[in-house]
Amino acid sequence: MIPPHNNIHESEYASHDRQPLPISSIPSTENLISTPRGHTPIRLNSPHLSMAELSLHNHRHHQASTASPSSSSGLHGEQQTEGRSSSAMPHFSNFSPEIAAAAEINRSSTPCSLEMSSSTDGMIIINGNGNGNGNAHVNGTTTSSITKSPSTVTHDEAHVPQLVHKWTHTHSILCCVALAKNKLLYCGTQDGKVLVYNMDTYSLSKIIPCGSSTEQPISILAISLNEKEDFLFVAGSDSLIKVYDLKTPECECTQVVYSLVDIGDIFSILWCEITSTIYIGAQNASILWCHVSLDEKKLIEKHHHDLEKLPHFRYDKFFDSKGPGGSQNTLQTQHNLLRRSSTRKTRVKLFECRSEDIVRFAHNGYVYCLEVVHNTSIGNSNDKDFLLSGGGDGLVNIWTFGDNTLKKLTSLENDESVLSMKIQGSLLYVGLGDCSINVWDLMTLQMIRSFRFGGNYDEVLSLDVYDNCIFKACSSTGLVKFCAMTHSSNVCDGIITMSVPEEDGIINAVKTFSIDSKTYLLAGGTKSLSLWDISEPNELKEQITSPTASSNNSIAKRLTNDDLLCMLKKYVGYKTISKNPQLYLEESRHCAQFLSKLLNKFGAYQTKLLPVENGNPIVVSEFKANSTADKSKKTRLLWYAHYDVVDATKNEAIDWSTDPFVLTAKEGNLYARGVSDNKGPTLAAIYAVAELYDKQELNCDVVFVIEGEEECGSVGFQQVISDNRGLIGEIDWIMLSNSYWLDDVTPCLNYGLRGVINASVTIKSDKPDRHSGVDGGVSGEPTMDMMHILSKLMDPVTKKIQLPGFYDNVLPLDKDSEKLYDKIAEYLGIQAKTLMVKWKEPSLTIHKIQVSGPNNNTVIPQLVSATISMRIVPNQDLEVIKKSLIETLTANFNDLNSDNHLLIEIFHEAEPWLGDYQNQVYSVLYNNIVKHWGQEPLFIREGGTIPSIRFLEKCFNAQAAQIPCGQSSDNAHLKDEKLRVLNLYKLRSILTDSFKELGHT
Template sequence: MSQNILHEEDYILQRTKKLPINTLPSSDNLILTPTASIPIRLNSPHIPISELSLENRHHNERSTTSTPQLKSETISTGNTNFQIESPPPLTNSSSTTSNNNFMPVPFTNDLPQLLHKWTHTHSILCCISYQNLIYCGTQDGKVLIFDITTYSLRNEIIISDNQQSQSVSVLTLCLNYDGLLFVGGSDSLVRVYDQNQFTCKYIVYSLVDIGDIYSLAWNEENETLYIGAQNASILWCKLDNQINTVPNIENLPHFRYDKFFDSKGPGGIKNTLQTRHELLRKNSSNCEKTPILYQLIECNYDDIIRFAHNGYVYCLEFINSSIGDYNESSYLISGGGDGIVNIWSNKLKKIASLQNDESILSMCIYDSLLYVGLGDSNINVWDLMTLQMIRTFQCEDQEVLSLDIYNDSLYKACTGLYKMSMKSTDCIKMETEIINTTKIFTHESKTFLVAGGNKSLSLWDITDDKETEESSISTNSFKFSNDDLLIMLKKYISFKTISKYPELYLEDNRHCAQFLIRLFNNFGAYQTKLLPVKNGNPIVFAEFKKNNKNSDSHSRVLWYAHYDVVDATRHEAKEWKTDPFKLVAKEGNLYARGVSDNKGPTLASIFTVGELYNKQELNCDVVFIIEGEEECGSIGFQQVINESKNLIGEIDYIMLSNSYWLDDVTPCLNYGLRGVINASITIKSDKPDRHSGVDGGVSREPTMDMVHLLSSLMDPKTKDIKIKDFYKDVLKITKQEEELYDKIKNQLPNIDINSLQLKWRNPSLTIHKIQVSGPNNNTVIPQLVQSTISIRIVPNQDLNTIKENLINKLRKEFDELNSENHLSINIFYEADAWIGDPNNKVYQLLYKNLKKHWAMEPLFIREGGSIPSVRFLEKCFNAPAAQIPCGQSSDNAHLKDEKLRIINLFKLRSILTCTLKDL
């Protein structure tokens, strides 16, 4: 809210089409047949190297050389799509296709810097990093180890010491914290190497012929290796399983006779690959060589999930954060050729399945979002905390062989390497050849991207110049100083939580909500949860329990806030003196979008409760409800809160800080807001747009009807609103209220009290705009005219009664015109008025503490704007609400150069600390 009051029409998005986000997670065990073809890098490793190189070359020639046009899609539920304003241009489709006319030209510093490029005789199929080393698995059975400090090849591991190595492709690599390197490939074996000595310590195998090994994952918690295989199974083993020492590995699965692969083909003739494989078996058995002792670890026969997928298990990832409502310390996530993401508990019990339309070839977890690369070029984005698919990125038809995330950019490996912006339609082609694998890592404060592909490996510096320091919420300890508050606010501000454009800022809103959840958890919250909102951003819920369980006080406080902000991008950003999403401190103020409305006050309240709790001084339960759609009319808020009443529990007091002082000097307490009814009125003719010189005067014109209709709503002399019983329930001013106005007049003599009363306690009607069809020139009779109006209502007026009387009034006046045109009325937004009790316990405590910390008498004020959730929360929990403004009248909320005075932020925290201690 702002003293420079804007009508909701100026900043509330009218969502004619909903943002299609499912609110219910998928937990079925889905069975699908993959429809995507097997990607080039996962063709049978037994194809001769020359043939595979030729196939790679043909694939590269078939692919387009132009930069693909990036599409950003939101998944549809039923027939609902979401329409956003330009740019990108308005469309009726759920996808926003890139167009060169709308694609911003990337700046030079948007292009990553290529630091070095290495070549190899065969393709690079996988890679990982550790400190200053890059490990690369190759098509010809080697692990190449490069040092990025010297750009040199540090070492080379040959998978086997005999001719068998020529038929092995290294398909996956994995590291653990004990310095072990796990290498899996096309021979069904996992080799375990010591990173320091580069020697093979163990060979892990299974009695089951599992085929190629496509994915590996190591769980530090239970020290277990997990294996994703070609036969659709997931295996696991511990390195302390029984170890057998043998002189050769000829009897392991990669040398066994296979009834399918090794039988004769049509005509009784063996194919070239088959003959070559038999020759390898013979040579490996008969050739003279120095005996090598192998340490073998066998996967137990029962340590396998057969048919974990109905396709190859291409991806395995571990995550240690929350997933849905499940209470596990870590989860295994697998992706397969069947297009399914399976989520497994610690005991390898499948707890959820997420369906995708194509084969899953790559996965990446960023924060609590799962990015899934598919065989049809799509990248689906799943929120693992709510198990919702929230977004889809789409380019041209190219398999997503690998992907990774850094800041607001997504790096995709396919026929080329692409940097795709998640905030715009930018798509930069960094490489032109086939890229099989990518990995992002950080070393010495710089961020690098390594990309391996067709006979080459490239290293890119993708370090972002903007400040991306990680907050200290990742640690278990936390400081509660004001400096820590500012550091955390800087991070909080950096999230572009613009709810008006969900297709552009879905990730920012989700990351911000998860940031708050982590912050609450680190501060010791009793419970936290993201409450999914259909077609909207989630609501953050957190609860702190009082420290003294034996005290007689049983008060429960609900703190309401919002983390979304109004837009400050595109042309709005040009008017700012600083970057709207970088916190800037100057002249005693903090400048940034949302610093005053509402991120600064929100974070101050969180720090207040967190510090009290950690000092064992919290004397009441505190529940936080922080929504992400307040600036768009609190979409879905009431439904979710009603459905979550059992979770939230009983509430005694509701508090918020989403308002401002009357001036820049005098502290205030806000105890009242007007309500609002927004309506659009449309009058339409059956005839098309016409020329006034041809058809003028022939029939009634929609615009003339609209003028008569609107003029009937207000008396031109008295300015009274002419709706039935409109003023009937307006409360008369009381003696106590007059005393509050007298105090304002005494302390602020330049304030016009009559003007305040008109804005605060009197209802009003406003005509915001009138729009017509046609080309808008001076000779056209428009077929259609639409007007938008708002009615501000005051406490004790019944919203539903006024709404009904408004509609009846308009229809009655229109009928009296005897017009052949058609009238339609749409009430698209409404909010109840709210009035608090300045004499209740919370207001009196706030008043006392405001006076104490500011050393002056605070003022009780009201405001002419609306916050829809305040009165709703009062009704929902039968509890009184109290609002303590944090900002000054000059804070410029919703405007350019939004600011918050630093001392106001710190004082709010001190005032809340004293108040919560006394409740």
């Protein structure tokens, strides 16, 4: 008998309810990580802030704080601490206590939102009473115990961030950075200091004054480090960038960068190690850059009065003119005294930004943040290094840099001011002025998700991302850990609140870093700095997007079968479930980037991620033939695969004997979701090509086309491939491995698949749901009408489909094919007719019928809906069959003279495919299967559908061939999906020889 699990690799999740991008996640409440209490004027705390700006901000903050029981702070850092607990321990508190912590995802066809229910069950409380009962003390700080509500949510206690230490200061902490190598924390303050804290002793080890009390008061607004962590870059409201040598005992200022242009406050700086350049985002909407030498030998001594030409001493005709009576203001007096008294020398080198090294009006607003991206593809650009800037105009501008110039590549438009940014892999997280966070895929330039939170006047001043959790620092609601990508249907499984009861208010900066396999979060806010342990249990030490390594000399070592298994372990670890983009969209993007980087490491000529509207991107990568044996025209192969999988979480994972997304090896098999369909075969093909390329034995060009929506009917695939046909080029042969053997012992070659038409048929009455005892028989009932029209689609005796001319183009069975069927039937011990019904004859199936109204025996439903499918076979015209189906259903319905209404929707379709099993590719594969397996393969067809094969054949005018990898017992789409290790290795060997041989012909 043919195993029942065979041939189920097709588009299981095809649906007419496809969710558009970006996906909107809108929690109606937030939990807070509140450390500092008290209000600091606006985001940047600048002395240059106008009274109009300050007044507007204070008005907004007052509105936000009066609406929030968590905000009870005053202006300018004045604390209002009435009735507050003195405990310094974290605790959970709801931003809106009347709103619930339980949530469920609205799975309607509209953009996804996360809606909160009205129950408070499931909230986790961290008891911070500080009374010592059950609490441990570490380095003088009290760790928190955990209390759960009676309806305990299944949170792992280790997932709750733990407060490690808290420090206070007289002014606000505006920016921070960690030196992981030296276990030091550097924090820029509102009063012009850089505070240095030692993580070994949790003590303040040094204060670096960046502006003395005799000078104009400044605020440190931005801080950065070089790669070696031995130079610190500091910028702020004095329009200067000061470079401090951290190797010296006193952390001396050794370089100063300034501009002759009045740029105002410096809101962001970025040190680029590759070009030894400091990039500057300024208040006057410009971006500047300056090449800075960090070589100590080139330092020169300067008199202090030589610094008079710097911006904060520069004479201003308006502000520095004498007032009525000829008197000077206090600031002028301080400057003059400093000029007259300064005779000391300092070893410092001045760097002036050249007038040509500036992009004026880079934004139509302040330039709040800068990020740099190296060795990454963005859009269709061939450059690999980019500068990203976020501004008050709501734009993220992407710049290419080289030859001391900036050229704008493109802009990403957001609805509000861009105040903060964070890059993780190929994803850009953008914090906005309305408390929203947008997520952009840089490789496809698509906005894929938008997180929206309550509070229109709450600004995301800073954010960081760790382990699929977003830490956002806000101007009103403090610090929020939002784990919206934890794959839970309950949004509160993803929102965790950390709070220090006696302090609450603005958080200006957050930064994550790792030391000794632990991950920490540093949060600076109003007069306070807090350090949190955010390490996850059993956290992976491997980077989520980086296949290991690197140099060409090491490629050969990486191409072993052991390394293939290592990469497969990473590959299946991505939950690329295309059915649920609201939960797994980011993981699918990370997986696509993983493939892209792996292909590039192996020597791909070019690799692109092609964006799909409302879907996961398509990976297109080309390897050029590099064999020196033959210089003639090269054969070009296209290898088709997919990286998305069917679901194996929650209820689907209950019956699994292993974790579906952790590769488990036992009894000679590999167990994981997607290991057989289709991730294992995909890597086998990649490693086969990479091995030939590394040995300079690749005789043909190979183009990989790997999509992420196959399980959902290949959404957008045909349009994207058609639009990028020029990028892919001419193709001679198409190959794939997305099928299975008929049993567990005999290799097979697949040469045919049926097509499919999925339709939804709905009949609706103008009358509401009615009672059969009152209205039964009065008028035509939708359910009865549905029974009539569906019953006429098939003859009840012959089982033939009753569409006009339906069987006219079905191909007759030729003698060669008949021999193949007889051979398989004899081998399996079944009748050849059974195989023909399964593989080469069309069929009709009614999958489900649903009705409206309550589920009881007396209701006449107002609406009835049926889902049907038709399997069509090669040589039948899909468009003709589809039109005939609609016309037949409509005619049957019209014959009823019913008062009801009929609606027919075709929501998925795919053409049948029939390959030529006698062509060159099948001949080569056949011989290599015999060579490596020691037996002849069976030529088989299948009754299922792969949507893209026939399309690719027609698009590139090339024939396709399929070589199955897995056994019939692989359980694809079912529990305990597996792939035998031997099958994986054999497929790689067969493809290696086949690619090499096809290049010679």
